[in-house]
Amino acid sequence: MKQVILAAHFPGVNNQTVWSDPASGSQIDFASFTHLARTAERGRFDFFFLADGQRLREQRGRIHDLDVVGRPDSLTVLSGLAAVTTHLGLAATVNATFNEPYDLARRIATLDHLSGGRAGWNVVTSSDAFTGENFRRGGYLDHSQRYERAEEFVRTTRELWDSWAAEDLVADPVTGTFATREAGAFAHRGTHFDIGGRFTVPRSPQRHPLTIQAGDSDGGREFAAATADAIFSRHGRPAEGQAFYRDIAARVAAHGRAPGSLKILPGATFALGDTDAEAQEHADHIRRQQVSPQTAILLLEQLWNRDLSAYDPEGPLPEIDPDVSEDRSIIKGRAGMYRDRLKTAAEWRALAEQKRLGIRDLIIEVTGRQSFIGSPARVAEEINESVQSDAADGFILVPHLTPTGLDEFVDKVVPLLQERGVFRTEYGTTTLRGHLGLENNG
Ligand SMILES: Cc1cc2nc3c(=O)[nH]c(=O)nc-3n(C[C@H](O)[C@H](O)[C@H](O)COP(=O)(O)O)c2cc1C
Numbered sequence: 001m002k003q004v005i006l007a008a009h010f011p012g013v014n015n016q017t018v019w020s021d022p023a024s025g026s027q028i029d030f031a032s033f034t035h036l037a038r039t040a041e042r043g044r045f046d047f048f049f050l051a052d053g054q055r056l057r058e059q060r061g062r063i064h065d066l067d068v069v070g071r072p073d074s075l076t077v078l079s080g081l082a083a084v085t086t087h088l089g090l091a092a093t094v095n096a097t098f099n100e101p102y103d104l105a106r107r108i109a110t111l112d113h114l115s116g117g118r119a120g121w122n123v124v125t126s127s128d129a130f131t132g133e134n135f136r137r138g139g140y141l142d143h144s145q146r147y148e149r150a151e152e153f154v155r156t157t158r159e160l161w162d163s164w165a166a167e168d169l170v171a172d173p174v175t176g177t178f179a180t181r182e183a184g185a186f187a188h189r190g191t192h193f194d195i196g197g198r199f200t201v202p203r204s205p206q207r208h209p210l211t212i213q214a215g216d217s218d219g220g221r222e223f224a225a226a227t228a229d230a231i232f233s234r235h236g237r238p239a240e241g242q243a244f245y246r247d248i249a250a251r252v253a254a255h256g257r258a259p260g261s262l263k264i265l266p267g268a269t270f271a272l273g274d275t276d277a278e279a280q281e282h283a284d285h286i287r288r289q290q291v292s293p294q295t296a297i298l299l300l301e302q303l304w305n306r307d308l309s310a311y312d313p314e315g316p317l318p319e320i321d322p323d324v325s326e327d328r329s330i331i332k333g334r335a336g337m338y339r340d341r342l343k344t345a346a347e348w349r350a351l352a353e354q355k356r357l358g359i360r361d362l363i364i365e366v367t368g369r370q371s372f373i374g375s376p377a378r379v380a381e382e383i384n385e386s387v388q389s390d391a392a393d394g395f396i397l398v399p400h401l402t403p404t405g406l407d408e409f410v411d412k413v414v415p416l417l418q419e420r421g422v423f424r425t426e427y428g429t430t431t432l433r434g435h436l437g438l439e440n441n442g
Contacts, residue, residue, distance in 0.1 A: 007089075
């Protein structure tokens with residue numbers, strides 16, 4: 001039987017996170033990060049995951065209230081967590097568009113040293129011009145060039161990590177030799193990077209910290225199949241997940257890589273209850289918290305690409321069609337979510353009519369519902385079934401509350417997965433690559 005992989009996503013962004021709930025804590029206090037990380041480690045999770053954004057999103061020219069304000073730097077937070085955890089992997093989302101390989105390779109290798117081999121890097125490209133304004137030269141890159149740069153970025157980073165062989169660090173006080181002559185020497189001459197010198201960080205425990213990829217286009221999938229160790233995917237539902245899994249498996253084989261060398265981990269949410277009926281009630285309550293009347297209008301605007309602030313959240317959908325002009329977007333700082341606005345709007349209209357739904361109820365219906373709803377036994381079974389049927393290799397769980405949202409899952413669902421023999425009861429390895437059953441390159 002396949003073993004289930006589990007990661008804990010510190011939520012921190014999107015209306016998934018109910019920051020207005022009285023039980024919700026700070027998104028930036030270290031105590032919040034510590035609570036979630038320790039809970040995940042108590043549950044023997046594979047890793048802790050931080051998403052990232054380099055500019056606060058805006059909608060209609062205002063800070064986007066759906067976003068939880070506060071995006072502390074991922075690698076800095078994870079370095080702190082390395083000191084208060086012992087086995088949990090620590091994965092940071094860091095984009096390959098606004099960073100430089102030398103600096104980033106150094107920071108990730110440092111985290112790998114500090115944590116004893118638990119570092120991971122989710123390579124994202126996120127290069128809209130709005131975000132780029134925060135960076136040197138505006139930092140903008142066309143979509144087609146982003147993966148080209150990301151691919152060369154990852155290759156260059158690995159060259160830097162490989163620039164120290166295991167035996168290069170001599171540290172012999174008798175001869176006074178600190179390092180071999182070759183230590184850290186590198187020269188990369190490529191399209192996007194032309195750099196040479198010596199890398200400052202001796203080989204880290206994993207040598208190549210885990211790389212994760214999250215984009216979903218053809219270019220993104222190819223990039224993952226060629227270079228990544230894991231994918232953070234959007235395709236969590238069983239049939240969709242299986243189709244995605246097959247697509248990636250074929251691409252991995254075409255790149256000459258071994259089956260199973262790229263783990264597929266959809267993001268997933270959950271709502272628990274003592275019975276399935278109670279869980280459904282809990283899920284409905286969470287959905288209404290996630291989609292307040294104000295949020296409903298903001299989410300509708302994201303598809304319509306128009307100011308809809310004058311509409312009644314409990315009233316019918318707008319009669320006008322979405323604005324499909326390419327060069328104007330009402331929301332800034334977020335990857336496009338709707339490929340065909342008119343088609344999606346037509347589907348929403350049909351659904352609203354058929355079920356007699358006003359705007360808010362429709363938005364509740366059509367935007368991200370919980371992936372797993374039920375008693376702990378049902379949720380454990382569905383997670384396991386997804387993994388055994390190759391819809392996924394595991395899940396990156398996104399609780400709706402910070403920082404206590406994972407407590408109940410760890411207390412009630414994890415023991416049931418352990419009873420089934422599909423989830424570890426103790427860590428068998430100390431590195432993140434080891435937890436995922438991937439070769440340790442160290
Ligand atoms: C599940 C998922 C999670 C993502 N998380 C982030 C993130 O935390 N930060 C970020 O800057 N971009 C994130 N992205 C955006 C991707 O890096 C990428 O820029 C975007 O999906 C466009 O590429 P694509 O056309 O290949 O999908 C995420 C994408 C997906 C699918």
